[in-house]
Amino acid sequence: MSKEKMKGISVKKSEDFSRWYTELIQKAELADIRYNIKGLVPYRAWASVSIKRMYDKYEKCLEKKGHLPLIMPTLIPERNFLLEADHVEGFSPQVFWVTHGGEKKLEERLALRPTSETALYQMYSLWIRSYNDLPFKRYVSGQVFRFEGGDTRAFFRAREFHWIESHDVFATEEEARQQVIEDMETTYEMLQDEFAIPIIFFQRPEWDKFAGAVHTYAADALMDSGRVLQLPSTHLLGQNFSKPFNVTFMDKNNEEKYGYITCYGPAISRIYGAMISLLGDDQGLVLPWDLAPIQIVIIPIYRADTKELVLEKARELTHLIDDLIDNAYIKLDDRDYVSPGEKFNEWELKGVPLRIEIGPKDIENNQIVAVNRISGEKIRVKQDELNNYIETYSENFTKLLKEKYSIQFESQVEIANTVEEVKKIIGENKIACTGFCSIDLDGEPCAEIIEKEVKAQVRGKRADAETHKFEKCVVCGNPAHETVYVARSY
RNA sequence: GGCCGGAUGGUCUAGCUUGGUAUGGCCCCUGGUUUGGGACCAGGAGAUCCCGUGUUCAAAUCACGGUCCGGCCA
Known part of the structure; x- marks a missing residue:
């Protein structure tokens, strides 16, 4: 192996994290930073598949807890924006403004949403009429724009990022506080259990809270470097927004009351960045079982005289697994212009959880070779035990990953x-x-x-x-x- | 905000001091031989040398202005 020909990552994660991350993103084809607007980054297929799955899990979880989806406009008129003073002060420097329609200057500037409070709450004011409409729990999936100064980095810090924001209205402050607790639980369920990222929640100091919030509670991911990375935060907005936006309801006594609002903003793209940074290794990407675009790759190994035999057997095996296992996408890598060694490295770089090799010797012995992406361990599995093996493997994979990276906060x-x-x-x-x-x-x-x-x-x-x-x-x-x-x- | 670097095929890069047909690796394509941990041979394709102006017979190269990127300091 000559170093110059390496398509894999050329530095160790522990020695130069920054370069490791840049190479991972390029070589595993996750994103392309060559797009010609600073801070706006196209995500390539391999990352997009995982990110869609993350959205899917998150949305299902929110819906299970009583949230319904909304689809909201991306532009917000400036006058909405000016209604809550702290909010304006916090976000104004970061807003991208739309000033023209064609050549015509607009009467009023339109903000590319940096977050959706000021778009949603005027509508909430129309939609919520009585206590019977409460609690009112909705979420929006989409992208937001923030004109960040300084460094930008794919997935972590960008001027356009992808997130979910949920905005809930309650009749009482106590219910709103309960919602904040629910949001924190949701974060543990998603980030720790599904994405294998260890986190802890802090109540942020006053000077560091969300612009317009009463309190902000933010998750910090515990990275193996000892540093922390801010991930989803949930905010108790109290009546700070319901008053200027007139989000009111009639209570049982026929009195008009302001609602208590909470909002929660898991940034999926940033969570993805945290996940790949934390779980990846010197070989490349490592992904939780459910999030990998492909779970199992089958690599046939043959010589000229055994080519047909092995390929036929490999195809058979692919169909067999495809029929038996329903929580996995399987790929047969039958490219005949790439050597097995290069395939091994390529699929490791891309973070496929399970590799199965099959060659003439395996066919003779009625077995396959299974290679674990986390440990690199190779074991032989008899064909008739394969189904069991894969089932157990798939159930344990994410659990093992979680254990490997679990960091006890106290430690x-x-x-x-x-x-x-x-x-x-x-x-x-x-x-x-x-x-x-x-x-x-x-x-x-x-x-x-x-x-x-x-x-x-x-x-x-x-x-x-x-x-x-x-x-x-x-x-x-x-x-x-x-x-x-x-x-x-x- | 201040200071200092940098910009050359998809990518990384040589050349710049001393102006004269732009170097090489990787990636990519074609043909052939290969295939149990990053194969090999032969051929091919791919560059407004960041933009503008100036100097010059001649500018990637020198000068000036600009843009973008990076680093350090406040």
Whole structure:
């Protein structure tokens, strides 16, 4: 094997992650960054199939929990946009504006939606009339546009990205709070159980919440580098939007009330980026069983004199598996102009979970060779045990992947009592747990000091139960009202 | 915002100082031989050398302006 001829990834993931990621995207044909608008990226077939499956799983999960789909316009008139002050302030710098129709300048600028609150809620105001319409739970799947400055990177940070946003209206604040908890559960079900990404939820500090929200709860993925990556967030909007958009309902006493709103925004494209970064290895892509475009690839191995025999047997095998197994797409790679070695490498690069090899020796012994994408282990399986083998393999594959990458949150965390200790812990690629004066706006100066001294962010306080308690704020020394986590993020 | 680099077939790249027919690998295509971990031989295709202006008999190369990309600093 000569290095120069490698079609595979030429660097180790552990040695140069950034280059590894770029090569993975190019060589596994996931996306093409040559599109000539910065930050807008065509996703190629191999990634698009997985992303569609992720959407599918997510949408089914949301529907099971009482959400119905909507399809909404991509453009939002500027005047809708101006209705909620914090929201405007937060999003204005990031909006792409449509200013012309043909050569004619528009009377009013139209925003390419950066998120859909201001498009949806004026309609909600018309659709919701009484308490009988509540709870009102809807979701929109589609893309949004945000004019991000600085670096863009395929899947992770783009100026157009693909997501689902659900927007729910309730009669009481308590129900809205319950919805936020449901959204967090949904995130665990999807990201951890289906996509094998370990996460933890934080309540974000006031200075870091969604523009217009009362509270923001955001999932941080725990990457093996010790850094965290922000993934889906769910927001308690309270009545911040229902008032300006007049989302009201008649209650049982014939009184008009403002609804309590929540919104939840899993960015599927970003989750895909996190997933392939986390699960991939030096060979290339590794995908959960259900998300791989092809689950099983069959590679015939022959010489000139055995070609017909092997190919016939391989075709037979392909049909057999196709008939017996219903949770898998199977491909027979019968290209005769590519050597087996190259096929092995190619399908590993593309992350096909199970490879089956069949050659003359196997036919003689009534067996096949099965190769595990996670471990690389090769084992021989008798033909009459094949059905069982594949069934077990497919059931265990994602589970094994999850176990391999599961990171116990507590094992990543160390306690810090001084800023120096925070610095040391971050330097060791861990997450620091420490006392903090406040996660309201009055705590922001302390967070800025952390950011500057440690070059890491106060991610917030745990959304679930907290067991650690501190006397003093690690920065200012005032009484610690909160226990927060400090981490470096991507 | 400041400073510094860079831009050449699909991709990576040589050439630029000292102006004169643009180099090579990979990918791709054709024919043949191959096939249990990245095969080989022969042939082929593919480039407004980022854009504009200037200097010149002659510009990828020199000068000036612009665009885009990357890096470092604030």
